[in-house]
Amino acid sequence: MSVWFCIPSIRPGGGTIPKWREAGYKIAVLRQGDPIEADIHIHTDVYLGWAASINRLMRTVFEADPTCDWCVSGGDDTLPDPTHTPEQIAYECGDHLGRSRVGPFAFQTFGVMQPTGDLKLWPASRIDTFAGSPWIGREFARRAYGGKGPMFEGYIHMYGDQELQEVAQKLGVFWQRPDLIHQHNHCQRHNPHGAIGGDTVNLPGFLAAIYGPLHWQESKALFYSRRAAGFPGHEPIP
Numbered sequence: 001m002s003v004w005f006c007i008p009s010i011r012p013g014g015g016t017i018p019k020w021r022e023a024g025y026k027i028a029v030l031r032q033g034d035p036i037e038a039d040i041h042i043h044t045d046v047y048l049g050w051a052a053s054i055n056r057l058m059r060t061v062f063e064a065d066p067t068c069d070w071c072v073s074g075g076d077d078t079l080p081d082p083t084h085t086p087e088q089i090a091y092e093c094g095d096h097l098g099r100s101r102v103g104p105f106a107f108q109t110f111g112v113m114q115p116t117g118d119l120k121l122w123p124a125s126r127i128d129t130f131a132g133s134p135w136i137g138r139e140f141a142r143r144a145y146g147g148k149g150p151m152f153e154g155y156i157h158m159y160g161d162q163e164l165q166e167v168a169q170k171l172g173v174f175w176q177r178p179d180l181i182h183q184h185n186h187c188q189r190h191n192p193h194g195a196i197g198g199d200t201v202n203l204p205g206f207l208a209a210i211y212g213p214l215h216w217q218e219s220k221a222l223f224y225s226r227r228a229a230g231f232p233g234h235e236p237i238p
Helices: 017-022 050-064 086-098 138-147 160-170 213-228
Strands: 002-009 026-031 040-043 068-072 112-115 135-137 174-177
Touching: 002 017, 002 050, 002 086, 017 026, 026 050, 040 050, 050 068, 050 138, 050 160, 068 086, 068 138, 086 112, 086 135, 086 174, 112 160, 135 138, 160 174, 160 213
Parallel strands: 002 026, 002 068, 026 040, 112 174
Antiparallel strands: 068 135, 112 135
16 A cells, blocks of 8 residues: 655745655655656646646546555645554545445545644644645545546635535545644744735745735635535536
């Protein structure tokens, strides 16, 4: 069994990506900037968006590696859980999400799991309200959104993780684990005044554009309109 960490990345050196490799994860990256060490490395000149990047990377991984049942995402500022191996977490996800499942989606890997232990360390993260560093199973990735991928690609950066959580909850296949920690070393963690969705003066240059107020407002409006409509298009293929 292999578990892959799949993310877009622009930080110098890949940020925290080497830590995931050291922890035993394989790496698939859609990379802006200089190449980094990865098992799958796809170069891009422009940011394709978090959701679209994850969909592309997970589709590539699941096609290339038949031993992979679970992929993890997040950002190149996020750390892996320090006390569990990737194989252990993958087994526990399949065991929990596949237990007593019936119906057309009775697969051990049709589900999403989000570690929420970082909430204890950084309460402002609100990681219990969105799947910001999710574990996504093969069958969920293959079937969700009519087979297009595990995430709705209409979001460039924000709110895609919140829709992912609420869609998985709607389908009854979402699991939160407070015993696992994906520490998110976000710029706001140590600089609470670098306001997301507002003042971008204190943000690194590569983050300012995607966290700008106009982009934030557009993503928020899109999310709430889609929520009111029941997240159209999320329906999985049988």
